[in-house]
Amino acid sequence: MKTTVPDTQEIADVLEKIAQLLELHGENPFKIRAYHHAARSLERLSEPLQVLVEEKRLGAVEGIGKAIEEKIVELVTTGRLAYYEELRSHFPPSLFELFEIQGLGxxxxxxLYEELHIDSIDDLEKGCLSGQVALLPGLGEKSATNFLKAIAFYRRHVGKFRLDQATLLADFLITDLRAHPAVGQCQPAGSLRRRKESIGDLDLLVSSKDPEAVNSFFLKHPLVSEILMQGPTKSSVYLKNEEGESGLQCDLRVVKPEEFPFALLYFTGSKEHNIRLRSRALESGWSLNEYAFTPQRDASTPPPVHSEKELYAALKLDFIPPELREDRGEIAAAALNKLPKLVEWTELKGTFHCHTKASDGENTLQEMSEAAEELGLEYLGIADHSKSSVQAHGLHEKELLVQIQEIRQRNQENKKIHLFAGSECDILKDGSLDFSNEILSQLDYVVASVHSSFTLDEAAMTQRIIRAMENPYVTMIGHLTGRLLFSREPYALNIPAILDAAAATKTLIELNANPRRLDLDWRWWSLAKEKGVLCVINPDAHSTSGLQHLRFGIDIARKGGLTKEDIFNTASLKNIQTALQKKRS
DNA sequence: GCCGTTTTCGGCCCGACTGTTTTCAGTCG
Known part of the structure; x- marks a missing residue:
């Protein structure tokens, strides 16, 4: 373990590892769940862990009792945990990777470890091929074959699928399913419906009086590459990817029409959200499963349910939008009628941070403008790269001034959509900007972004961005953490400190809607809102089709609990022009 | 291990499918 103080995420990871080790030791499942639960609680703390430890308030965090509090304190103060080290000493660290293999718990x-000394995915593969695995009690030839398949799948798809990829596949399947005569209702469920940034598998739900017909239609669908499991109500397949190989896993559930709202709730999840709802149902004396409420002995009769809304109402809760169902306090808020009224797609009036051919975009200014108009936007901000982003053909001062002129000219000629002249200006290593204030002052707005020196330490990177925000011409910070889903980690950054500075300097924080980024992550937006930081949803579009990414931005804003009022570009053109001047004056 | 208007013990969400079994354990969501 590192000698420095582990950060909150690292401590949450240790708690998760403890849970896995306890499972290996065959411990009480509820004890295991307690560690999972505590890890999740840590991940969504809204104040620094260090402060909670110093003020001895950790025990007040839900899911953290005396025993886990002591362990966290030990980790924070010494950087080590004797209990964890003791647990770990019985198993090699490589064993953890086996949990990633489908069908292995x-x-x-x-x-496998005790009988065959298998402690890695490579070992498991050898054991399956040699026939030894099939000889173990409780396992057989079929198990070994399935492990080999699962290993191959894991190696092809370490990581998950992006929201846009899963959405595209789901749209195809749902369109075809809905056209089938035996299909009543058909909805996506799972993490796709909750609009998570990454999707592990696709859950589709259908109501039908003829489940066999639906299942057989689904299993023969041209997008299906391999059948994993098939039962009367549930089947599971791999879908074809671009190369025609097995890609995303897709589960189809077929239920009776009257069961649909229960099943939709259940399969939408999250698991933790469902567990809480079931506990809540039990308070009324009803057992809740994916089909119905079942009153226990002496309990009152549950009301009839025809929709998810009625289901929540039966539990004395406001309807909770799927995006919020992550067990982050939404049930308590729904009980008190305090859920936020989430922003809607139709409330978005314009956007900033779009590129053209002038730097690394694929389309011209005119094409981008027309596409935005078609999308129904009132205004569009053009922000091509600045000169330091050589790889992206960043504009030099002279080229930028020409572009500003062109934009002013277009606004004279076309009154249907207003164009704003901006720049995605690099934040240099020391926090200064790529253009002088004299140049910046001629723009309508500035997106300041980091595109270099990603490896600065947390303090330096935080200071770098805060310095940029202190510039009166910097309107917003682009893709704050620089993450690329599944390929690049966010750079080290003290996000609460950045949000404080954003509030103090009236700088907007971008929600970059590109599905590879979705940055800033949705988990931070409630804190941003609390601190009074405004969000601006930008597509970071490098083509006309890139403008469509705005929809994912709305998804993530909703997931972050944001309302129309929390988002800068829900303002009309009239109001936005004065708002853009606010920081400068 | 956590939690409490049933409060310091005794609960803790619930069901489908698979593979290896002759009645069920393990895994998954």
Missing amino acids: AKKIRL
């Missing part, structure tokens, strides 16, 4: 991993 703690019991079988332990069996």
